[in-house]
Amino acid sequence: DVKVTQSSRYLVKRTGEKVFLECVQDMDHENMFWYRQDPGLGLRLIYFSYDVKMKEKGDIPEGYSVSREKKERFSLILESASTNQTSMYLCASSLPGGITYNSPLHFGNGTRLTVT
Amino acid sequence: GESVGLHLPTLSVQEGDNSIINCAYSNSASDYFIWYKQESGKGPQFIIDIRSNMDKRQGQRVTVLLNKTVKHLSLQIAATQPGDSAVYFCAENILLPFMNTGFQKLVFGTGTRLLVSP
Numbered sequence: 486d487v488k489v490t491q492s493s494r495y496l497v498k499r500t501g502e503k504v505f506l507e508c509v510q511d512m513d514h515e516n517m518f519w520y521r522q523d524p525g526l527g528l529r530l531i532y533f534s535y536d537v538k539m540k541e542k543g544d545i546p547e548g549y550s551v552s553r554e555k556k557e558r559f560s561l562i563l564e565s566a567s568t569n570q571t572s573m574y575l576c577a578s579s580l581p582g583g584i585t586y587n588s589p590l591h592f593g594n595g596t597r598l599t600v601t
Numbered sequence: 602g603e604s605v606g607l608h609l610p611t612l613s614v615q616e617g618d619n620s621i622i623n624c625a626y627s628n629s630a631s632d633y634f635i636w637y638k639q640e641s642g643k644g645p646q647f648i649i650d651i652r653s654n655m656d657k658r659q660g661q662r663v664t665v666l667l668n669k670t671v672k673h674l675s676l677q678i679a680a681t682q683p684g685d686s687a688v689y690f691c692a693e694n695i696l697l698p699f700m701n702t703g704f705q706k707l708v709f710g711t712g713t714r715l716l717v718s719p
Binding site: 489525526527528529530533543575577589590591592593594595 | 635637642643644645646647650690692706707709710711712
């Protein structure tokens with residue numbers, strides 16, 4: 486089974502702090518994604534990466550950046566955390582070519598970030 | 602525009618009943634749809650998917666129906682069990698013109714909570 490592991494289940498940070506959310510997948514997937522999940526808004530795509538060192542903005546990239554130095558690891562960075570970034574963050578991965586039939590996204594269990 | 606929505610935010614059923622969770626999508630060009638289940642404290646788990654050239658696909662106790670005419674997707678769960686209690690998301694796959702090869706992204710609905718009473 487695909488395993489997508491997010492390093493922290495819960496994080497509490499202060500406004501203005503730099504925050505790193507880490508994600509590792511063990512299935513040699515080329516594509517990795519960061520979503521945030523908020524009540525009533527569903528899952529929204531922040532950034533994705535289709536290869537090492539490659540990244541593309543999703544729907545809500547403002548206030549975030551990402552790093553993909555190794556194939557298995559995709560980091561989400563909040564340069565200066567703000568209270569409106571309090572959310573559940575979900576990492577996902579998939580095979581190359583994007584999400585296709587029989588190659589869906591595989592998600593980690595999420596990091597619940599609270600910014601105070 | 603891109604939007605995927607659900608008709609009912611919460612569905613309560615008795616154990617053993619059949620459950621039907623509905624979803625509307627708006628992008629007629631979407632070619633692939635997925636249902637995910639998310640249990641409390643966990644990430645979404647893939648349940649079943651369907652291509653746009655199909656109108657029905659069956660898995661173990663689950664069936665997805667696709668009606669492209671009215672842009673409607675449904676998930677049917679047979680003999681619902683307490684372990685089926687979760688939030689269910691539909692997602693549509695949208696093709697992004699990207700690097701001349703195309704790249705897809707998923708647009709998710711807001712979710713329906715299924716509550717199963719023993």
